[in-house]
Amino acid sequence: MAVERLKSTWEELGRVDPLWAVLTDPERRHGGWDVEEFLATAVEPVEQVKALLDQAGLSLGDKVLDFGCGAGRLSNALAAHVKEVVGVDIAQSMIDEATRINQFPDRVAFVAYDGHRLPFDDESFDAVVSLISIQHSPPAVQLACLVELQRVVRPGGVLVCQIPSRPSKPEQLPTEAMRAHIELLDVPSPVGAGQRAPVRTRLTNVSDQTWPAGQLIRLGNHWHRDGEAVRWNDGRADLPHDLPPGASVEMELPVVAPDEPGDHDLELDVVQEAVTWWAEVGSNPVRARVTVVRDAVADVPALSPQPEVVIEPRPAPRGRDDGGMEMFGMDPSLVRLLFAHCGSVVVNQVLDDMAGTEWESFTYVVRRGETV
Template structure:
C-alpha cells in the first residue's frame, strides 16, 4: 500500500506564505524595498541587483582560492531567479530550487541564461531530489532566515550531503539582530505579533519570518567543512548579515538522497 507524505507543519506554512508573496509581489518579496512596492522593480534592474550580489562573492572565492572551476551550482531558495541568472554567468549549470510555484514561474520568465538554468519545485524538508555529491557549489543568500530554525538547520546539513568533496557553500545569513528598535522587535516580540504587524501595518501580502543563524552553529552543522571566511556584507538597521564561505574538505556525509 502506498503512503502519502505529509509536509511538516512549519514548512507548509512557509509554502503558503511564499506562494502568496510569489503571486502578489514576486520581485518585491525577493528584494524588499519600500520604493518598489506594487510592481516597482524593472526586470533589468532586478537582475542587475543579483549580479551586484553574486559577482563580489565569486571574486571573494577567487581571492580565497576556493572557487570551483566551471561546475554545477545549487541556488537554494532561488525565488524569481535573481541570483540564478547571475550565477549562470560564472558557472556551467545552475539548478534553482524554491518552494513557491509562482516564484518559479516568474524565474522562468526572467531566465536570460540561454538554457543553463533548471528551475525546480521542492516542497520537502530535505533535498532528496538530488543525490549525494551532486553539486560543486551551493549558494543561498537571505533565504534560511525565513525558515523555522529546525528546518533551516536541516537544509544546511543537506547542503553538505549534496556537495562534492572540495566543493563550496556560500551562505548569506543574519548573524545577530542589531541593537536598534527594529532589531530588538525581531529578537524579543513573539513571532505571531510580528507577523500580524507585517500583515496589518506594513501590508505585506504574507508575513516574512526572520531569525539568525550563528557562525558557530554553522560549523556544528557541517562537521566536515572549513569556514574559509565570514564577511559582513549587508547593513540595514535590523540585522548584521554575514556571508560564509564553507569548503567541504572531507568526504560528504552518506545517505539521505536519491539520484
Template sequence: MNNTELEGVRDVWEHLGATDPYWAVLTEDEFHGGEARARFFDSGRAEVAGLLKVLDRDDWPEDTVAVDFGCGVGRISFALAEHFGTVVGVDVAASMLAEARANNPFPERVRFVHNDASTLPFEDDSVDLVVTVITLQHIPPSLTLRYLLEMIRVVKPGGRLLFQLPSHMPKPQPLPVTACRANLTPVNAPRVLAPGESAYVEVDVRNDGDRAWPTGQLLNLGNHWFSGGEPRQWDDGRMAVPGPLAPGRTARVGLRVNAPTEPGEHELVLDLVQESVAWWAELGNPVVRLPVSVIATSGAAPAPVADAAPEVEVEVEVEVVEEPPAGGKSMQMHGIHKDLVVGLFEQLGCRVLAAVPDDRAGSDWVSYLYAVEIGEYELRLR
C-alpha cells in the first residue's frame, strides 16, 4: 500500500475540516463557514431515506450496526441513527470528527472513530451495513479498492454495502478555438493570506465565444500561483463553470484557492481549462493575474476585495504557461470503472443487487450507486 497516497488524502481532509468542513462535504455556497446548518443536516435525512430504498431489505433488526465510511461532520451518520440501533462514523480527518462529535444528537447510539489506516477498525463479520456516498470519489483508486475489500471483510454474510462511486469520465469533445473565449472578472478576491491559508475567489465568467458552452464537457475555472514570473504552485483549485452558457451570458463561479506556503509577493493566476484538452491560455485567451501578499504573521487574515475587479489591481495578459508538478490541498476526483467494480464483488462471492446511475459526482462523470449483498467467502486481508 502506498502510504504517501493515504497521507495525501488525510492531509487534504484535515485541512478542509479545519477550514470549512460543511462546505467541503456539500460544495454549495450557502454552507461556507457552517451557515445553513439545519438545512445541511436535513439534507442527510432526505438522502438516507432515498438510499435505503435501494437496499432491497426491510427486515433490519433493532440491534443493526451501520457504519458511515467517510462520515465527515456526521450528516449521514445522524440520519442513519433514525433507522438503526448503532451507528459508527469513520473518517480520516480528526478535524471533521471533532465537529461531528460536537453536533451529535445521539451520543448513546452514534460514535465516531478516527481511522487514517488502509484497513478498517472492525473485526471480521462484525457489522450489518456500510454506507458511503461522496467519499470514495475523493480517494485514489488503489486505496478505494483496498477499502472495498475491507468492507467485504467486516460486513456479516447477508449484510449490505451501499456505496456511490464514479465509473469514468466520458471523453470530452474539444471545443473549437473560436468557442474558447472568455472574460474573467474577479468580484471578490483576497489581497493578503497566511502561508497555506484557504480563501474563496468569486469570478464572473462571461462567454465571449461564438457558441454556447455545453454541459458535460469538463469546463472548469482553475488557478495557479506565480512569484517573480515563475510558477510556484500549479493546478491549485478547480470549480465547474455551469452550463449550458450561451455567448454573451455570464455565470458567477466560486473558486477555493490555497495560498503558497512560502511568504512573499505572489500572483494568483486565473484561467479556464477544458480537462484533458487544454488550458485556454494555450489557446490565446487572456488569463487574470491578481497580486496577493503571503505574510507569515499569526494575526494575518485575508482582506477581501469588496466589489469590482479594478479594486484588486487586475493585470490581464495573454500567456502560455508550462506545467510544473501539481500542488495544493484541494479535493480530487477519482473513479473505478463499473465493470471492474461489479467483477470484483462477483469474484468474491458477493451479489450486486443494483448499480443505479447516480449524479452525485456531477455532470462530468458517469457514476453509480451500488447495493451489494455480502456472501460467504474465504478471503481475509490484514
C-alpha cells in the first residue's frame, strides 16, 4: 500500500539522517546539520505564515497542529507564537528525534500516527500548518491528508498548507507580449459572503506574439472596496491552449466573494506566475461592481468543469537522489474544489519556492467552514 511504503521510507530516513531528510542540503548529509542552526531555519517560513494570516485577517489561535512535523523544525518555531503545538508524523523515528531536540517540552508535544486517521478528536485545533510535507505523499494519500486536516480544525479556524502543483518553470514572456483585452460576459451579482461563483469572460491576445500554454499564463482576480484591496488571488484559470495574436478564448474564472457584505469591485487581470501581473507592465485589467450580501444566493450559476490545458508532454522529476523521497503535485483547482466541497474557503493561494526550482508550488490559506 502507498501509506506503508511512505511510512517505511520515512522511518528509515529518520533512523539514518533525520535532520538532513527534512532539509536536504547536499553539504549537510550524514549528520551535517547543527541542531540550533537547523531549528533556526524555521523562523522565516513561520513568519511568512503569520504574515499571510495577518493579511487575511486570520490568526493561528492558541493550539496548532504541525502536520508532517519531521524532526520538529516548524513546531519549535510555532511555539514562539502560540500556547500549544502538537507535531504529528507518520514515522516514529522522526517523532523520537523531534522529542529529543524539543526546545519547549512544556508547550510542544510530538505524536506518531498510522498515516490514515489522525489520533485527534474533531475540531481539536485552532490551526494546522503543513509545509514541505504533503508534497511527498502519493495522490490518494494527499487527498486523505487534506480531509483529515479539515476534520481536526475547529469551525472558523485556519489551515496553511504548501503543496506543489506540477513540474514547471515558466519561460518569461517579453513585456510586449503581455497585452490582453478581457471582456466580461457574465458576472454574478449579488453573491453571498464567502460564496464561490463563476465569472465568464472572453480573453483576447492583443499583442503581436503567441501566448504559449503551459507557461503559467492565467486569468486571475482581486477584490477591492473603497479603493483598497480586500482580497487578492482567490481565483485562477489556466490558458487552455496556445493563443496567437488576435485570437480569443472564452474562459470561466471561479472567484470567492469577500466576507464583508456591501458593494465591491471585482478586478480581473492576467498573470504569468513567478513573473508579474500584466497590469504592472501596461496591460489593461477590467473591473465590475459586485454586491455581496450576507447569505448565499441560490441562483448563482454552478461552476463548469475546467478544461484540460493542452501542453507538450514531458517527464516529471519525481524520484530524486535524496534517500528515496518522491515529489507529487496536486492541481490547484482540485485543492480548491476539495475544500469547497467540505464547506471551507481558500482565501489566498500564494506562489512559493518550497518545492525547489523544478516545481511550481503554492501555499494555501484556508478558512474552515462553520459546518461540514
